[in-house]
Amino acid sequence: MRYIDTGSRDPAQTLAKWLEEILQGDVAELRLQTGFFSLEGVGLLIPTLDRCKTNDLTTNILIGSNDASTLRDDIAGFVDILGVPRNNAQLGIVNFGGAYFHPKTYHIKRVDGSQAAFVGSANLTASGLALHVEAGIALDTNDGDDQLHLTEIAAAIDRWFVKKREGLTLVSGLGTIDALTESGVLALAPPPRTAGAGTGGSGRLARPRLKPLMSLPRVGATSGKLATPAGTTPAAPTPPAATVAVPTLPSVPRKGFPSYLLFAPNAASPTSSASALTGASLPGGAVGLIVQLNRDSARHFIGASGTANISIPVATVFTLRFGIYGTHDRPRAEFSLKLRYVSAGKVINGGTASTNIMGYGFATGETGHGDVRMLVPTDARQLGNAVQASGLTVPAAGDIALLEWPTASDPSFRLSFLDKCSPISHQATTLFRTAMANGQVVGKGACWLQAGVSPTW
Numbered sequence: 001m002r003y004i005d006t007g008s009r010d011p012a013q014t015l016a017k018w019l020e021e022i023l024q025g026d027v028a029e030l031r032l033q034t035g036f037f038s039l040e041g042v043g044l045l046i047p048t049l050d051r052c053k054t055n056d057l058t059t060n061i062l063i064g065s066n067d068a069s070t071l072r073d074d075i076a077g078f079v080d081i082l083g084v085p086r087n088n089a090q091l092g093i094v095n096f097g098g099a100y101f102h103p104k105t106y107h108i109k110r111v112d113g114s115q116a117a118f119v120g121s122a123n124l125t126a127s128g129l130a131l132h133v134e135a136g137i138a139l140d141t142n143d144g145d146d147q148l149h150l151t152e153i154a155a156a157i158d159r160w161f162v163k164k165r166e167g168l169t170l171v172s173g174l175g176t177i178d179a180l181t182e183s184g185v186l187a188l189a190p191p192p193r194t195a196g197a198g199t200g201g202s203g204r205l206a207r208p209r210l211k212p213l214m215s216l217p218r219v220g221a222t223s224g225k226l227a228t229p230a231g232t233t234p235a236a237p238t239p240p241a242a243t244v245a246v247p248t249l250p251s252v253p254r255k256g257f258p259s260y261l262l263f264a265p266n267a268a269s270p271t272s273s274a275s276a277l278t279g280a281s282l283p284g285g286a287v288g289l290i291v292q293l294n295r296d297s298a299r300h301f302i303g304a305s306g307t308a309n310i311s312i313p314v315a316t317v318f319t320l321r322f323g324i325y326g327t328h329d330r331p332r333a334e335f336s337l338k339l340r341y342v343s344a345g346k347v348i349n350g351g352t353a354s355t356n357i358m359g360y361g362f363a364t365g366e367t368g369h370g371d372v373r374m375l376v377p378t379d380a381r382q383l384g385n386a387v388q389a390s391g392l393t394v395p396a397a398g399d400i401a402l403l404e405w406p407t408a409s410d411p412s413f414r415l416s417f418l419d420k421c422s423p424i425s426h427q428a429t430t431l432f433r434t435a436m437a438n439g440q441v442v443g444k445g446a447c448w449l450q451a452g453v454s455p456t457w
Contacts, residue, residue, distance in 0.1 A: 003138075004138055015106070020044055027108050031061070032061050040219060042124070063093055068186065093171060107153050114140070178442060182443060276323075276411070285450065290448070301395050313443025342418050344422045402453070403446075428453065
């Protein structure tokens with residue numbers, strides 16, 4: 001048994017150094033649980049995780065998302081690294097209301113049956129591995145530690161998966177990740193940083209700042225591989241990163257609302273146009289959504305009464321900067337909306353209308369289910385009349401539409417309804433169905449729209 005404490009600021013006392021040494025052996029099984037997690041903390045584990053993935057070795061991992069602090073893209077990247085789903089890999093996200101999932105336990109079993117473990121305060125993050133002051137106990141049967149204690153450490157992790165416990169969600173792929181994001185368990189972007197330790201300011205003395213004790217291998221944001229060291233050239237082009245850009249306009253959470261809803265500071269009225277954008281981009285280079293219309297979003301085309309809306313997935317909401325509207329203080333952002341109908345060789349321009357994106361059901365006593373919707377204005381009815389007058393097929397529930405996202409240079413949404421007999425509709429439908437089959441949907445009834453699919457406006 002060995003006590004490890006980075007209060008000494010000795011690199012040999014870090015969890016990073018322990019992992020670096022212990023993973024040199026022939027690992028047959030890997031288990032860990034961590035209260036907080038970031039993908040940048042995984043670099044030291046990549047060679048071992050690759051072997052586990054290639055040989056389908058036991059890999060049981062529990063990750064806390066306390067205060068919805070764990071990022072969606074970090075978990076998506078980790079799923080790729082682990083090769084989930086696979087027979088002998090289990091990944092669980094644990095989240096509670098009013099309590100933390102807070103253990104930090106790392107366990108390996110070698111091919112020869114020997115075991116080693118670290119139990120302490122260090123999370124699987126870059127800061128926990130090599131920056132913060134952390135302490136823990138390292139055990140190893142090769143050093144004479146009791147095998148029963150090591151076996152119990154492994155069993156404590158396994159028991160979460162044997163009988164699924166309250167607060168645990170098993171991750172089977174991107175569909176699970178999106179569902180956790182929709183429910184507010186995973187975050188799309190880090191919460192805005194506030195002045196904290198070591199910053200000084202407000203007349204306070206600057207506090208001592210710690211430096212990392214070790215350099216950690218960097219992990220590619222989407223590749224699940226160790227990043228190419230500076231000064232070298234990758235062997236092949238790297239795909240666009242799926243990371244989320246940090247908002248550039250001041251954007252803050254608001255008490256009583258989920259952390260993924262960001263507001264203009266001290267907002268008292270709706271935001272609009274460019275001021276309703278945080279400055280963040282959609283993940284993976286996406287430029288919008290491929291949306292399947294339903295009876296609600298297509299109601300104007302059948303002459304139905306009531307308000308038509310398109311559901312806005314949580315995975316996109318971090319790009320929007322809300323203000324406050326109405327007696328229920330609903331989150332609201334207002335935009336221009338360009339409308340058109342695209343057929344083979346023909347485009348019917350529906351002009352530019354006004355729309356808003358609003359949150360419903362977040363305040364006690366109001367209607368809605370904690371969802372975010374974009375208004376489809378009644379101008380769509382005139383577009384439908386023009387389509388019908390041209391002898392073309394009016395959009396209906398089940399058809400595919402393209403919703404392109406506003407940018408700083410063009411802060412308008414653009415909505416293209418597609419003639420279901422047209423080549424562009426066939427292409428978009430194929431992309432949507434493929435995303436559905438692969439569990440890559442965004443919310444309900446939508447998937448990511450990549451550049452180059454929508455015809456030029």
